[in-house]
Amino acid sequence: MSKKITKTLVAAGLVLATTALTAVAGPLNDRIAAGEPIRIGFANIPVFGYPDDNGDPKGFANEITLGILNEMGLTDIEAVVTDWGGLIPGLMANRYDIITGGQYILGARCENISFSEPIAQTGDSFLVPAGNPLGLTNYQDILNNPDTMLALYSGANTVGAARQEGLTDAQLMQLPGPTEVLAALRAGRADAAALTSFESFYLAAESDGAFEAQDPSALPDWTLNWVGIGFRDEDVDFRAEFNEAHARYMGSDEMMAAMEQYGYVESNLPGATTTEWACANR
CATH class of the missing domain: 3.40.190.10 (Periplasmic binding protein-like II)
Known part of the structure; x- marks a missing residue:
């Protein structure tokens, strides 16, 4: 998978950047049209999403997200690592564009951000x-x-x-x-x-x-919960495009081969459960 990834750290609510985070705020499609990278935010959580020794995004939630973005033809990615509790506040504050760190789709979270269709189910x-x-x-x-x-x-x-x-x-x-x-x-x-x-x-x-x-x-x-990828509410158009690519990529041979190293197996596929259902019932 061809991708360009830069690394950024967000610690204790402060931005420690190797690239500017304030270049273009607003809807994600506008950032992409302006040539800005897609900033993915995640915490250092085993298996779900974490940086490797080089700072590159690893974990099944990151791998699936990168696979879907690649399916969309998007490879200019900036990795942003933060504390778990800073993921949703950071997304809402435009510190990054997408949360990839393995967030469960919960009703309380759906009140603040929007989720992709599920990428996994787990207890x-x-x-x-x-x-x-x-x-x-x-x-x-x-x-x-x-x-x-x-x-x-x-x-x-x-x-x-x-x-x-x-x-x-x-x-x-x-x-x-x-x-x-x-x-x-x-x-x-x-x-x-x-x-x-x-x-x-x-x-x-x-x-x-x-x-x-x-x-x-x-x-x-x-x-039992379903994992989703988090977006700002205003990025509804990009999220719809992401979900279209998600439907093509989810459960594919390419995806399942990439998941082997994380212990993600067929039973972890989200099945027919939708984000709408998870938001209403979790």
Whole structure:
């Protein structure tokens, strides 16, 4: 796949740019017509979206996005890395044009941004110390053990899910990302972490036996979610073009070959679920 990618970092709400981010604001099609790169924003989240050692965008959400953009004939891409909690605010503030970092399509998010049609479906899973000494597999296990602490990402869907299951903020340790979550588990400050199942199984496999991932089916069925690519509402025309290319690329041999390295399999394809349904039901 031929593509030109430049790298930019966004940290703590401040732009640290290798290229100007303020050259052309406004609708994405106008930026493209003006010769500006498409700025894709993502956080450093295992499997979903992360920068490699060269700063290039990796992870299945990034790979699918780049594949769809390539299908559209668009290859001038600028990668922007930020904290998870800064993705939607940064998109709304025009710091980047597209969120590729594996955002679930949730009703609360649909009130602020627009999503492509889904690119994946996946559930969540608890990550716990090896042997799961406290027997924590779901939110009710945390709720029924008031001295336990659950780590999760600030702004993640798991915060809302935990609250819906009855947990209070006193049992929720909201952290910026996986590095901080793993540190909390290793230090014993948290007893479990609520993550996507992709992340839980990846982090467990990379932990040299320190952690294990719990069965995603231990969590309620309603926590199954669909991943989308985020756009500003005003980029409705570009999003429609993106969705047309999405329909051609999704599930193709080219896409599935690129997904092998991330453990994305046929069961992760979004099926017939639409973004309209996800916005209304998640």
